[in-house]
Amino acid sequence: MAEAQIEQQETEIQLIIDAPIATVTINRAEDENRLTRANLERLGEIANILQASDDVQAVLITGTGDDFFSAGLLNPVIRAAMSKDEVLETVILANTVFDAIEALPQIVIAVLNGSIRAGASELALVCDIRLVADHATLALPEAKWGGFPGAGAPHRLPMVIGQGRALELICTGREIDAATMERVGFVEYAIPANDLWDFALTMAQQIGANGPLAIRGAKRIMRVRQEPGFKAARELSDALRHALEWSHDVDEGMAAHRENRTPNFTGR
Numbered sequence: 321m322a323e324a325q326i327e328q329q330e331t332e333i334q335l336i337i338d339a340p341i342a343t344v345t346i347n348r349a350e351d352e353n354r355l356t357r358a359n360l361e362r363l364g365e366i367a368n369i370l371q372a373s374d375d376v377q378a379v380l381i382t383g384t385g386d387d388f389f390s391a392g393l394l395n396p397v398i399r400a401a402m403s404k405d406e407v408l409e410t411v412i413l414a415n416t417v418f419d420a421i422e423a424l425p426q427i428v429i430a431v432l433n434g435s436i437r438a439g440a441s442e443l444a445l446v447c448d449i450r451l452v453a454d455h456a457t458l459a460l461p462e463a464k465w466g467g468f469p470g471a472g473a474p475h476r477l478p479m480v481i482g483q484g485r486a487l488e489l490i491c492t493g494r495e496i497d498a499a500t501m502e503r504v505g506f507v508e509y510a511i512p513a514n515d516l517w518d519f520a521l522t523m524a525q526q527i528g529a530n531g532p533l534a535i536r537g538a539k540r541i542m543r544v545r546q547e548p549g550f551k552a553a554r555e556l557s558d559a560l561r562h563a564l565e566w567s568h569d570v571d572e573g574m575a576a577h578r579e580n581r582t583p584n585f586t587g588r
Contacts, residue, residue, distance in 0.1 A: 333362040339375035340528030341521075342426070349385035355393050355439065357410055360417050367420035377532055378524035379424065381447060382431035386513065389432040389456065392439030396465055396577035404565045411561060414439060414471040415554070422446035423543075425536045427527050431520040432456055432507065442471040445480060448539065450506065451520050452498045453513040458506065459495040466573025466585060470561040475553035479546060481505045 334345040344366055346353040355363075370376055383389045393414055399407055421428060421443075430447035436458045444450050460477075462469050468490060477486040481504045489496070498510040511519045527535060564570055568588045576583035
């Protein structure tokens with residue numbers, strides 16, 4: 321990869337380590353902090369760095385600006401410029417990278433400083449703790465486009481907020497505010513925007529000051545408890561997502577969005 325491309329990736333997805341805390345920042349405010357394929361690859365590299373670090377005990381993941389933590393990976397406009405194979409490759413890459421972040425031994429805290437859309441919710445879900453600014457909103461709008469979230473939400477979201485609420489959010493595609501995120505358990509705390517970073521940093525410092533064996537051991541035990549059924553759910557998600565990409569409904573959802581009309585879904 322050219323040196324200029326590497327520098328751009330490192331500028332757009334920044335890693336700062338000040339042990340025992342590491343901060344990962346999505347620095348693409350001009351594009352709603354959207355995650356490109358190159359950004360996902362950079363996140364994967366960062367996950368490898370952190371996996372090998374014995375000095376870091378808490379990881380903060382956030383975005384620049386006040387509008388979007390991240391607008392996610394794909395929307396109908398972006399998808400229109402990609403082949404179906406490219407869409408699936410991006411989803412598979414996101415799954416691989418998000419799995420790697422979830423598997424980190426450190427406590428990972430999502431600092432959701434702005435709105436969370438689509439695949440960004442799936443990045444937030446792989447974090448251990450989620451904090452949100454009180455002005456932020458959350459939406460998983462994929463069903464409105466004829467699809468479903470392909471990078472982990474159908475199997476991670478029910479573990480966080482319960483099956484009924486997870487189905488309701490995914491299947492309606494409706495937007496919820498920060499207070500609702502806190503009430504249903506998507507986030508641990510909704511914080512006034514001006515206080516969010518200090519709150520998150522204080523939490524990370526408290527975690528980092530405690531015994532690494534205790535912190536990492538507790539996380540490992542909880543992960544083992546959740547593992548049964550997860551592999552099967554992931555495999556089913558990948559299989560259904562592959563079939564979905566070649567369905568009439570996905571093509572209709574993209575066309576309807578492009579033409580600014582209500583889609584006519586047929587279930588095929």
